[in-house]
Amino acid sequence: MKAAFGFREQPHTADWELEVWAPDLPTLFEQAARGMYTLSGMRLLAVSPQKRSIALHAEDAEGLLVRFLTELLWIEQHEKLGFNDFRISIEDQTNLRAELRGSTIASMDKEIKAVTYHNLAVETTSQGLRVNIVFDV
């Protein structure tokens, strides 16, 4: 039986595709972030905890998801920070506020170039929500 929330890699010839599912939108976003970090093989230092707050707006849930993950990529590449504790609230599927806790990145296996909009659609299922995200690598 599938867990209430989670992520798994799906086959994609050239890039990376991640299937994510969750009972609600904030959990879906959190799982997408965790999945993205897992794909890139990110390992965090156990010391020097860090906090960041972000607020984002988009026209719809898909746009908000791309902006959220893109923001995490920017922080990863610019500040060398990753997160493992997410407190996310989303209003009207278009406004996000997140409190993120994590630490400096110890190592990564792979670089994600970008989060794409390719066939991106947050779908409602009998268990909640699901989305497939394609990352350019």
Add this chain to the structure above:
Amino acid sequence: MVTLQDLKRISDYEWEIPQTFRPDMRVPVRLFATRRMLEDVMKDKSLEQAVNATTLPGLVGHVIVMPDMHQGYGFPIGGVAATRLPDGVISPGGIGYDINCGVRLLGSHISIDTAHPHLDALATALNQHCPSGVGEKGAVRLTEAELEAVCRQGSKWALKQGFASEADLRRTEESGCVQGADPGKVSKRARERGRPQLGSLGAGNHFIEIDLVEQVFDSSAASVMGLEVGTLAVQIHCGSRGFGHQICTDYVEEFQGAVRRYGIHLVDRELVCAPLSSPEGQSYLAAMRCAANYAFANRQILANSARKAFEQVLAGKVKDWNLHQVYDICHNMGKIETHVIDGERMQVCVHRKGATRAFGPGAPELPDEYKAIGQPVLVPGSMGTTSWVLVGTAASMEQSFGSTCHGAGRLMSRHEAKRNVRGDQLRQELEAKGIHIRAGSMAGLAEEAPQAYKDVDQVVEAVVGGGIARKVARLHPLAVIKG
């Protein structure tokens, strides 16, 4: 879903998906492949993505897909699409996140017999001189003013700094500098990512490779290029690093609003676009050209680093260790070019995403020495397999907007490659074949295993059979450096 039955045979090497396949297609799809390759083509969504690309406004001719095609996002990799000026669209996703990803080939007079005892040392020296790996910083740290100069001047900036020769620039597509770049259209984030990374290889499928010129098919063309059987050559495959990735990310986001403003209906949001004549389209074009020039300068600095590595190892041991430029090509670009379509000469924006410009003999864009033979085309194989040097043809100008293939093309997903291949074992197998490997990540090495790619020889047979390129030389790998 496209099936074999939907394909109309044009020749043994060319197939068409007619415009009637789907009501929203604006032009047909033309596919270059052998019948045997079509089975593999059907295994992923690349043809479906090509059909989606045919829905963009302002397309002319056909959307073309090369035999190294594979599934991407929005456009397929291996896709070529031309939109008419001024009102056709430009699509950042049709060019890709790694703007001006490309290949540079350096030739030499160093014989394999002389070099053989030094190959391992050369691999180590290249690895030391050419920074590679996830997020790795480059050989050059730029100030804001220097970054702007790189954006505007590309390889010309590298020449002024002593990283290049006039001959290097002459033998680079666009002479290493695309006109019309405007750093004012580049975001602060892209600038911050670009400043520290110039002169770095990155990770993924990017590499530096020492090759042996194994066989020559056209001795006069090879002679003009300075390629001799039994000598070493060096390939450099990389692009515009985080600078280009951020520019594409920024404009894919901005164009989400543009499609609404211009009433453009999309079948896939990654195909976002804006009319070339619009302020949004012009801004992207100017920013994309900054990334293109950054990538030219990046490969130029890496070439300079490769020359230093060769000097360090071979000086005093080999008479002539110089690496001369054969050519530098782009395979992820949007270019304003003039082509004849249905008998009409017109200006178009040619999107090449995983496809190489392949202008035929006489093209005014080519340096004098290549005008008689056509533009050199560099087709790297997968790690451990052969690579090819081709030239463009007159037919490529008529059939494919002066374009041809760009590599072997992936066959297996990265997920499957990692499941089936162990990086350390692959490294041992390649080294047993005499190929020296330097890799930053064993997982990354496994993803790029030769079995994850198509047979590059078949890809080349298809483009040569289809008339859109001609064989010049085949290269055999001796050492591979990957991030």
